[in-house]
Amino acid sequence: MELRDYQQSVFDYSTKAFLNGAKGICCVLPCRSGKSYIMARMIKGAKGNVLVLAHRNTLIAQHKELLRDLHVLTDKVRIESVFTEASRLGKYSTNSVDLIIIDEAHLSEARSYRKVCEYYDCRRVLFTATPSRLDGKPLTLADTLITGITANELIQMGAISDYDYYAPDLNIDTDNVDMVAGEYNNRQISDLMCQSAIYGDVLKYYRQLGENRQAIAYCTSVKHSEKTARMFIENGISAISIDGGMSIKERNRRMELFKSDKVQILCNCNLISEGVTLPNASVALLLRPTMSLPLFIQQACRVLTPVKGKKAVIIDYVNNVQRHGLPTDNHEWSLSKAVEKRKQHNDDGTLSIRQCENCFRCFKTASKCPYCGYEYQVKGRELKAIQDVELKKIQAVEKEEQEKQRKYARMQLGQCRTVADLQKIAKERGYAPGWVWRMARIKHITR
Numbered sequence: 001m002e003l004r005d006y007q008q009s010v011f012d013y014s015t016k017a018f019l020n021g022a023k024g025i026c027c028v029l030p031c032r033s034g035k036s037y038i039m040a041r042m043i044k045g046a047k048g049n050v051l052v053l054a055h056r057n058t059l060i061a062q063h064k065e066l067l068r069d070l071h072v073l074t075d076k077v078r079i080e081s082v083f084t085e086a087s088r089l090g091k092y093s094t095n096s097v098d099l100i101i102i103d104e105a106h107l108s109e110a111r112s113y114r115k116v117c118e119y120y121d122c123r124r125v126l127f128t129a130t131p132s133r134l135d136g137k138p139l140t141l142a143d144t145l146i147t148g149i150t151a152n153e154l155i156q157m158g159a160i161s162d163y164d165y166y167a168p169d170l171n172i173d174t175d176n177v178d179m180v181a182g183e184y185n186n187r188q189i190s191d192l193m194c195q196s197a198i199y200g201d202v203l204k205y206y207r208q209l210g211e212n213r214q215a216i217a218y219c220t221s222v223k224h225s226e227k228t229a230r231m232f233i234e235n236g237i238s239a240i241s242i243d244g245g246m247s248i249k250e251r252n253r254r255m256e257l258f259k260s261d262k263v264q265i266l267c268n269c270n271l272i273s274e275g276v277t278l279p280n281a282s283v284a285l286l287l288r289p290t291m292s293l294p295l296f297i298q299q300a301c302r303v304l305t306p307v308k309g310k311k312a313v314i315i316d317y318v319n320n321v322q323r324h325g326l327p328t329d330n331h332e333w334s335l336s337k338a339v340e341k342r343k344q345h346n347d348d349g350t351l352s353i354r355q356c357e358n359c360f361r362c363f364k365t366a367s368k369c370p371y372c373g374y375e376y377q378v379k380g381r382e383l384k385a386i387q388d389v390e391l392k393k394i395q396a397v398e399k400e401e402q403e404k405q406r407k408y409a410r411m412q413l414g415q416c417r418t419v420a421d422l423q424k425i426a427k428e429r430g431y432a433p434g435w436v437w438r439m440a441r442i443k444h445i446t447r
């Protein structure tokens, strides 16, 4: 089993970390970086029994197939659904597992994972592209973070597809949506998206930018997902919606329709993320405003399977780029603190990422779009933010001026030695005569 250089170095670092006393290692690798191969190498090198835990049946099946192909699926390896394992603890003795490997580790804060890890209490390796919980809080089953190759490096290698990121500004106003644990209130955001009169634009930009290629649409709710599918169908584009409420059989049937190219748009809410391989989808339609950086990355990056001669297309209808930047931007992940919120504005109030209103591409602050040369117009919120910064500057100057005058006044008052001096100040500043006598008493001036 030959590993690529970056895969080998993740393996080497992990080995070293365990030798240095680490208990839980989190390996950060973007989607499609071949982390299953590193996993296989770890299993091969493990001295005792290995338990591989995953969340979804599709993922378990994929792991089994690959590990079998790589000849590491021996009787010392078990690949299990975390739910099954958690529900039958006691079937195996506590010391029967020497290494736990967790895939989709951004979900590993779920009770079932914790239960299994506490039961076996052995070393563990966690794999994920986004080492944080969906609410941004750090993962707790790991004590060591190992960062492998970046998504942009994988793009350069051709291992994942390059992409065009479009963010047409549809003015979806999320200001009045309540926040729950750092994320938009689910019902309210769903109502907002279901009511928003943007369906015409969703269709228009999909046709224009998505070139009618197979696409995954990420929606806010089952209702929203079904509504979006219906909208496409009514406009002559085949579409289907899947959700967690339907039977696995029905879900798989619908996925199969999409995989075999019988359906063009696959709409879903929270279903398509890491581990779901849909290689024929090269367009993502982001219709769910989210504050969750991991969720944003998981969704947007799902369409980066390389297709010969084609770039992937991400159409962000809901301004997620302003919340998180581009999906392949580098992030400072941490096991000790929550993911830091991205600054939307530069110090002068300009947007740190601008969206071209001509070609809808996103770019770092500039007066012209680097893609089409369109002269960028500062308006709306950005203009207000710049004006606010200006206003603050003016207020700061005024405050400084007032402070200077006050200081001068205090100094003047401090220099008064006679009642006549005080009277002079009272006259200059328009104070009532009582002030002179009050001050004279305070300052013990008698003449």
Ligand SMILES: [Zn+2]
Binding pocket: 356, 357, 358, 359, 360, 361, 369, 370, 371, 372, 373, 374
């Ligand atoms: Zn442009």
